[in-house]
Amino acid sequence: MSNKTTTSQTYARVHKCRISPAIVIMVLSFLVIPACAQITAKSALPENKQQRDERMQWWREARFGMFIHWGVNSVPAGTYKGKRIPGIGEWIMERADIPVAEYEQFAKQFNPVKFNADQWVQIARNAGMKYIVITSKHHDGFCLWDSKVGNYDIMDASPFKRDILKELSDSCKKHTIRLCFYHSIMDWHHPDAQAPFYPNYDDRGERSNPNFARYVKTYMKPQLRELITNYGPLGVLWFDGEWIKDWTEPQGRDLYNYVRSLQPDIIVNNRVGKGRKGMQGLTKEGYFAGDFSTPEQEIPPTGLAGVDWETCMTMNDTWGFKSYDHNWKSLEDLIHKLVDIASKGGNFLLNVGPTAEGIIPEASVERLEDMGKWMAKNSESIYGTTASPFEKLPWGRCTTKSGKLYLHVFDWPKDGELKVPLPRNDVIKAYLLAHKDRAELLLGSDDNGNLIVTVPRRAPDKVNTVIVLEKEAEPAVTSQAKDGSVTLKASNAVVRGTNARYESGGGKDNIGFWTNPDDYVIWRFNVTKTGTFNAEVTFACAAGAGGSRYVLAVGGQELAGTVKDTGGWTSFVTEKLGTVKITRPGTYNLSVKPKTMPRSAVMNLKSVTLVPIRK
Numbered sequence: 204m205s206n207k208t209t210t211s212q213t214y215a216r217v218h219k220c221r222i223s224p225a226i227v228i229m230v231l232s233f234l235v236i237p238a239c240a241q242i243t244a245k246s247a248l249p250e251n252k253q254q255r256d257e258r259m260q261w262w263r264e265a266r267f268g269m270f271i272h273w274g275v276n277s278v279p280a281g282t283y284k285g286k287r288i289p290g291i292g293e294w295i296m297e298r299a300d301i302p303v304a305e306y307e308q309f310a311k312q313f314n315p316v317k318f319n320a321d322q323w324v325q326i327a328r329n330a331g332m333k334y335i336v337i338t339s340k341h342h343d344g345f346c347l348w349d350s351k352v353g354n355y356d357i358m359d360a361s362p363f364k365r366d367i368l369k370e371l372s373d374s375c376k377k378h379t380i381r382l383c384f385y386h387s388i389m390d391w392h393h394p395d396a397q398a399p400f401y402p403n404y405d406d407r408g409e410r411s412n413p414n415f416a417r418y419v420k421t422y423m424k425p426q427l428r429e430l431i432t433n434y435g436p437l438g439v440l441w442f443d444g445e446w447i448k449d450w451t452e453p454q455g456r457d458l459y460n461y462v463r464s465l466q467p468d469i470i471v472n473n474r475v476g477k478g479r480k481g482m483q484g485l486t487k488e489g490y491f492a493g494d495f496s497t498p499e500q501e502i503p504p505t506g507l508a509g510v511d512w513e514t515c516m517t518m519n520d521t522w523g524f525k526s527y528d529h530n531w532k533s534l535e536d537l538i539h540k541l542v543d544i545a546s547k548g549g550n551f552l553l554n555v556g557p558t559a560e561g562i563i564p565e566a567s568v569e570r571l572e573d574m575g576k577w578m579a580k581n582s583e584s585i586y587g588t589t590a591s592p593f594e595k596l597p598w599g600r601c602t603t604k605s606g607k608l609y610l611h612v613f614d615w616p617k618d619g620e621l622k623v624p625l626p627r628n629d630v631i632k633a634y635l636l637a638h639k640d641r642a643e644l645l646l647g648s649d650d651n652g653n654l655i656v657t658v659p660r661r662a663p664d665k666v667n668t669v670i671v672l673e674k675e676a677e678p679a680v681t682s683q684a685k686d687g688s689v690t691l692k693a694s695n696a697v698v699r700g701t702n703a704r705y706e707s708g709g710g711k712d713n714i715g716f717w718t719n720p721d722d723y724v725i726w727r728f729n730v731t732k733t734g735t736f737n738a739e740v741t742f743a744c745a746a747g748a749g750g751s752r753y754v755l756a757v758g759g760q761e762l763a764g765t766v767k768d769t770g771g772w773t774s775f776v777t778e779k780l781g782t783v784k785i786t787r788p789g790t791y792n793l794s795v796k797p798k799t800m801p802r803s804a805v806m807n808l809k810s811v812t813l814v815p816i817r818k
C-alpha cells in the first residue's frame with residue numbers, strides 16, 4: 204500500500220454552519236419523524252440538515268483523534284518463522300499466508316499484562332485528542348472484548364482474560380474522551396466469511412462465500428449490538444474491509460440503519476457501504492451510506508464544501524506494531540499535517556500500534572507529548588475551526604472561527620513582515636496566540652492592499668507560530684419595511700471601540716457607556732425602494748451632559764448632529780437630522796461617529812430611522 208502523503212497548499216473555501224448541541228431533541232425528533240423532514244443525501248434515515256449538524260457537531264469540533272490498531276498481530280510484530288514480512292503489520296496473516304489454526308496460536312500468546320487503559324486515555328488526552336478509535340475487530344477476526352456471540356476473543360482465546368474494551372470504555376468516560384470502534388466487515392477467521400479463502404484471505408473481491416449472509420446475520424450484527432449496547436454510547440463506528448465481493452451498497456445501507464437504530468446519534472464512516480473512492484476515501488456520487496469520508500495515509504489537496512472528512516494516518520509505516528519499523532514522522536511533520544487538515548476542514552485520526560505487552564511505543568508517546576505541548580498553547584486554533592478562507596498562503600496555513608483568523612506560520616518571514624491577502628480595514632488587531640499578554644502586533648498595509656503584520660524577528664515557535672487576527676464584526680443586515688422605511692435599532696448595531704456598548708432594561712434599549720469619543724456604531728441595511736429619506740435619530744442625554752457633535756454617514760453622504768440635553772439618560776427624543784438620497788438598490792452601511800465630546804459622554808443612542816419622503 205502507498206504511504207505517500209499529500210500536503211498540497213491549495214485550499215477551498217468551505218463554510219459549515221454550527222448548531223449548539225441538543226442531542227436529546229435530536230433523538231426525540233428522530234423517533235417522531237417530522238412530516239416535512241427533508242431527507243439528506245448522506246443518510247438513509249429521515250434526518251434534516253439541522254439534525255445531522257447536531258449529530259455531527261462534537262466530531263466536527265474535535266478535529267484530532269487517536270487511532271489504535273491492536274490485536275494478536277502485535278505478537279508476531281512483523282516477523283513470521285524468522286522472516287521479516289513486508290507490508291503493514293496487522294496484515295501479516297494475509298501477507299505471510301498463515302493458516303487460521305496457526306494464526307490462532309498467536310492469540311494464545313497474546314497476554315498484554317502491561318495494558319493500562321487509563322494510561323492510554325491520558326496519552327490521547329494530553330496530546331489534545333478528543334476521541335479514540337480502537338480496533339474492536341480487525342481483518343484477522345480477533346475480538347478485543349468479551350463477546351458472547353463467538354469465542355475468538357480476549358476472554359476465550361487468550362490467556363489475558365480481561366475485557367480490554369470494557370476497561371477502555373470506563374476510562375474514556377472518566378476522562379471525557381469519546382470512545383469509537385474500528386470494525387472490519389472482512390473477516391479472515393470466520394468460516395462463513397473469508398477464512399476458507401486461505402491463502403488469499405483478501406482476494407480483492409474475486410470470490411464469494413455462500414454463507415456470508417449467515418456471518419452477517421448471526422455473527423457480525425449481534426457483535427455490533429454488543430459493542431453499542433455494552434460499551435457505548437459510542438462516538439463513531441469506523442468500518443473497514445468493505446471492498447470484498449460479498450459486501451454490497453444495500454447491505455451497507457442496512458448496516459448503517461442497524462447501528463443507528465441501536466444508537467441514533469452514532470456517527471458512521473463511509474466504509475460501511477461501497478461509496479469510497481480508493482485510498483483517497485472520498486464518497487462517490489450517488490452513494491450515501493456513511494457520514495464522513497476517509498482518506499487513508501493522504502491529505503486531500505483541498506477542502507470540500509459540505510463534506511465531512513477525516514484523514515487517518517500512521518506515525519511510522521504500519522498500523523499494527525512491527526518491532527523493526529522505526530521510520531517515524533517528525534514532530535514538525537505531524538503538527539503541520541494536523542494544521543493542514545484543519546485548514547481544509549477535516550479531522551486527523553493519528554495511529555498508534557501498541558506492543559503485545561500493552562505498551563504504546565515510546566517513539567509515539569514522545570511525539571504525542573510534544574504535539575500536546577503545542578496544543579496546550581494553540582488548540583484554540585484547531586478545535587471548532589473551519590476551513591481557510593484563502594486559496595493559498597506561501598508561509599503556512601489558516602484556520603478560522605467566529606470573527607477570528609488563525610494564521611499558522613510554518614515559514615517565518617525573515618524580514619519580520621508577514622503578508623496576508625486581506626484589506627487592513629478588515630482587521631481590528633493581531634496577537635500571538637501562545638503569548639498570554641496578547642500584546643498587539645503592529646498592522647499596516649503594502650501598496651497592493653495586503654495586510655502587513657509586523658512580527659518578532661525570530662519565530663517564537665520554530666514548528667508553527669499561530670497569529671490571531673481579530674476581524675471587524677459584520678453587522679447584521681436590516682431590511683426595509685413595507686412602507687420603505689428603515690429602522691436601525693441599537694440592538695442590531697455593531698459597536699467599535701472600547702467603552703460604548705448596547706444596554707437594555709430599566710427603560711434602556713440603546714447604545715450607552717459612550718464615554719470614549721473614538722467609539723462609533725455602524726449598521727448595515729438593504730434598500731429595494733430607492734428615494735430620498737429623512738434621517739431621524741432617537742437619543743437621550745442627561746442634563747448637563749449634552750453638546751457632543753457627531754456625523755451620521757450613509758451612502759457617501761454626511762449629516763451633522765449636535766446632542767442636546769433631553770432631561771435624563773432614558774428620556775428619549777427623536778430629531779430630524781436632514782435628508783439622504785439613495786438612488787440604487789443594494790446593501791449600505793450607516794455609521795454614527797462622534798466629532799467632539801465636551802462633557803462626560805456622547806449620548807444614549809436608541810435608533811436611527813430613514814423615513815421615505817413622498818413626492
Ligand code: H79
Nearest residue numbers: 204291293294407443446480481482499515522
Ligand atoms: O486498518 C488499516 C489497514 O489495515 C486497512 N485500513 C487501515 C485503516 C487497510 N490498509 N490497506 N488496506 C487495508 C489495503 C486495502 C487495499 C485495497 Fe482497495 C482494497 C486495494 C483494493 C482493495 C481500497 C479499496 C483501495 C481501493 C479499494
